[in-house]
Amino acid sequence: MIDRNRLKDICVEAGQIAMRQWPGAGHAVESWHKGDASPVCAADLEVDAFLKAELGRLLPAAGWLSEETADDPARLQRDLIWVVDPIDGTRDYLRGRTGWAVSVGLVSAGRPLIGLLVAPARDEVWSATAGTGARLNGVDISASTRREFAGARVPADSLATEDADLTLVEKPNSIALRIAMVADNRADLVATLRWGSEWDVAAASLIAREAGARVTDAFGNALAYNKPDPRAFGLLVTAPAIHAAAVERLADRAKALAQGRRAAP
Numbered sequence: 072m073i074d075r076n077r078l079k080d081i082c083v084e085a086g087q088i089a090m091r092q093w094p095g096a097g098h099a100v101e102s103w104h105k106g107d108a109s110p111v112c113a114a115d116l117e118v119d120a121f122l123k124a125e126l127g128r129l130l131p132a133a134g135w136l137s138e139e140t141a142d143d144p145a146r147l148q149r150d151l152i153w154v155v156d157p158i159d160g161t162r163d164y165l166r167g168r169t170g171w172a173v174s175v176g177l178v179s180a181g182r183p184l185i186g187l188l189v190a191p192a193r194d195e196v197w198s199a200t201a202g203t204g205a206r207l208n209g210v211d212i213s214a215s216t217r218r219e220f221a222g223a224r225v226p227a228d229s230l231a232t233e234d235a236d237l238t239l240v241e242k243p244n245s246i247a248l249r250i251a252m253v254a255d256n257r258a259d260l261v262a263t264l265r266w267g268s269e270w271d272v273a274a275a276s277l278i279a280r281e282a283g284a285r286v287t288d289a290f291g292n293a294l295a296y297n298k299p300d301p302r303a304f305g306l307l308v309t310a311p312a313i314h315a316a317a318v319e320r321l322a323d324r325a326k327a328l329a330q331g332r333r334a335a336p
Contacts, residue, residue, distance in 0.1 A: 073130055073177070077188065079198065080126045082259040085168070085173045086191035089114045089158055090123055095167035097190060102165055102193030110161045114319055115139050118157035118173060126153050126175070131142035133177065136301060138270045144299070152178045152297045154273035159188075160245030169193050170243025178296040186274030188247050197251050197278050204282040205254055215259040215310035220320070223259035223313055226252055234320070250275035253308045254282035261308040264289055264328050269301040276308070285314040304329045 092100040092114040102112035104133040119139040126133070127161040134149030136142065138156045146152050153175065156163050158169030169192035173296050177185040190195040205212050217223055225234075226249045240258055243249060250272065252258035273296055276286045288294055289305020291314070304326055 073185070074079075074186075075200070076187070078126075081129065081194070082173055082175050082187045082189045083123065083196065084125075085118045085157065085190075085326075086189035088118050089164070089171075089173065089192045092117075093167070093170035094165060095169065100165070102161075110165060111139065112158075112165060113166070115158045115161060116332065119155070122153075122155055122157060122173075122175065123237055126155075127155050128266075130177075132145060134297070136270060136297065138268065142301070145300060146297060149297075150180055151184075154178050154183075154269050154296060156247070156270040159247045159271065160243060163244035168244070169271050170245050170248055172197075172245050172248050173191060174245075174247045174270065174274045176201075176270075176277065176296075178269075178273060181295045181297055183273050183296065184278035186277035187250055188274055188278065190245075190248060197254070197275075199278040199281040201277065201281070203281070205278045207251075207255055212255045212282050213280060214254050214282040215256045215261040215274075216283075216312070217310040218312040220313045223310070224257070225260050225262070246271050247275035250261050250279050250286075250308045253284045253310070254279040259310045259313065261306065261315060262289070262321060263306045264304075264321065266302050266304055267306055268304075269296050271300070278308075279308050283311065285311045287314070289318075289321060289329070291318040293317075320327060 132154035134146035156174040159174045163170035172188045172190040175187045223237040224240045288303045
């Protein structure tokens with residue numbers, strides 16, 4: 072159906088386009104803020120345009136959903152769709168840190184079929200195809216198998232008081248790379264309690280799932296893709312044995328925040 076080697080080459084080249092403007096390598100890049108106050112830069116747009124053109128040539132039948140492209144409802148009529156974040160972790164990118172990645176997922180009938188993350192500043196290429204496992208730089212990876220919730224490794228800046236029994240580990244700005252940390256047994260739990268977009272997680276969620284992790288929304292429900300509103304509330308990526316405990320721990324906070332109320336302190 073698709074030339075996987077060509078797909079990898081396209082994604083790696085997209086990473087090199089970003090590297091040529093990355094402040095961490097001594098380059099300068101123009102940046103500004105979007106209407107929601109999130110940062111965007113010229114490299115985001117250049118990578119987005121490159122991927123849209125090259126992936127379109129690779130698979131003309133597929134639709135397109137990207138953080139940096141105006142949404143076209145015509146995508147809803149497509150069985151196959153590319154779901155892309157040209158630079159996930161733009162804040163780390165602009166600060167010259169390595170915690171950013173090019174994220175490319177191919178979704179079929181609402182489920183991820185192929186996922187690639189290219190993190191050139193870390194020399195990492197993550198990949199997965201549904202039913203065939205996940206790999207980092209071509210080597211098979213396996214997710215965390217932690218069985219006890221207390222002590223679980225979480226990539227975060229800080230922990231709420233009620234989560235003091237967890238363990239902080241490195242947190243890249245890219246949510247996709249944080250998900251990949253669970254896939255490669257560098258973390259046991261990634262949790263968000265906010266509305267997030269499909270392009271943030273499409274590729275990485277498949278990588279984590281194919282590595283053996285559990286991946287759901289904040290309430291423990293399966294994620295779906297290519298929806299009219301391409302968002303879901305919250306994300307849980309965990310070692311399988313601690314998923315139920317994570318859902319229980321976050322249930323009250325998730326319910327309050329999803330309803331637009333501030334969770335009780």
